[in-house]
Amino acid sequence: MFCWRSATCWATVALTMLAVSAAPAAAAERIEKAALGPVPEKAMAAEYSRDGLHLAFGQRTTAGFIVVVDGKPGETYDQVDAFSFSPDSSRLGHSARRDTNWFAVIDGKPGPNFEDIAVRSIVFSRNNRRVAYGAQRAERWHMVVDGEIGPAWDALDAVVFSPDSSRYAYRAKQGNVWHLVADGKTSEPFDGLGNPAFSPDGKRIAFACKKGSKWAMMVDGKPDPAHDFASNPVFSPDGRQLAYIAGAPGAQSVILNGKALTLHDGIGANSITFSPDGKRLAYVAVKDKKQFLVLDGKPGPAYERVNGVTFSPDGKRIAHRAMKAEKEWCVVVDGKEGMIFDQPGGFAFSPDGRHVASIGHKDGKYVIVVDGAIQGQYDSINPFGPKYHPDGTLEYLVIQDSTLYRVKHLAGK
Secondary structure: OOEOOOOOOOOEEEOOOOOEEOOOOOOOEEEEEEEEEEOOOEEEEEEEOOOOOOEEEEEEEOOEEEEEEOOEEEEEEOEEEEEEEOOOOOOEEEEEEEOOEEEEEEOOEEOOOEOEEOEOOOEEOOOOOOEEEEEEEOOEEEEEEOOEEOOOEOEEOOOEEOOOOOOEEEEEEEOOEEEEEEOOEEOOOEOEEOOOEEOOOOOOEEEEEEEOOEEEEEEOOEEOOOEOEEEEEEEOOOOOOEEEEEEEOOEEEEEEOOEEOOOEOEEOOOOOEEOOOOOOEEEEEEEOOEEEEEEOOEEEEEEOEEEEEEEOOOOOOEEEEEEEEOOEEEEEEOOEEOOOEOEEEEEEEOOOOOOEEEEEEEOOEEEEEEOOEEEEEEOOOOOOOOEEOOOOOEEEEEEEOOEEEEEEEEEOO
């Protein structure tokens, strides 16, 4: 459910100031660093875009809080919170307060007044055109979708848009029962409800639902067989296949197209991943408290923790983060362990799948590593980078001497 505004929800996010010590780049690669603007020592509600290329935060002044995006100051409010970028980072939403009124600000334009805006509830659709958020009036919660205020509920959760952006759904609670609201239509009551998932074309929907003590996966309006536990539905890229987790504590399987795969002690939440062509399936499994990757039905080496399962764009390669021991993390690519980090960060395949760039903390510095070689060392770096562009350019954000910089690796240019 949403986090109601409180001392724990409204927090000051301190951004670590960065001093750069850039390692020499390869001869065929040129690195550019462009200053975007200043960053205060303490930034309120700081948020990076999911591609790691933009940063928004609130900066306290004598007049209130200024919204700052990529170092450029904007409007001033009495309070700001919960920044959210659209998938392509072209749009920005956040909540703000003037006097006692809270409202959502989308692309700099304030919406209607409410008693509160649910923390981190602003969600953009995949095509970046639609937006939804939760808002409170008379101590009841409403979902606002494309500017239209929905019915009142005791509680509700963030909207899920379909990948084609044509549909939406969210969980809502009235008393002790839950409903799924899909495209404005309310489902039958359930004792429990999981997050919904749409197929890429938006024509199919699946969600876990609880009746009594049992959970079942509801698929296109029809329940699959009941289990003690069911969750995390994932459709294949073509929408024809569906995989989810089901079972009981200590005995769980991935259910693929209605059939249970190998039984494990547990399955990693949100770990089910189809390759881009839908022909391969990977997930994280648990045995004897160890975690390991299962790829095309074959288990890999065991680690303390495994997460971040990612296929290359062509589906031929696969990578994930793995913790070998306390403060010993690495990125495992095609079964081969990379550089050891104290803390893991983001990683990405190049568009052609030939290169892997990753971020991690090592020996007191954050480093950018490309194909096993350190290309830069920093005191801090954004958590969602790096990002490859279609032309092979690698990009990420850093902060140096209280200034935000955009760093680009221009391979072969």
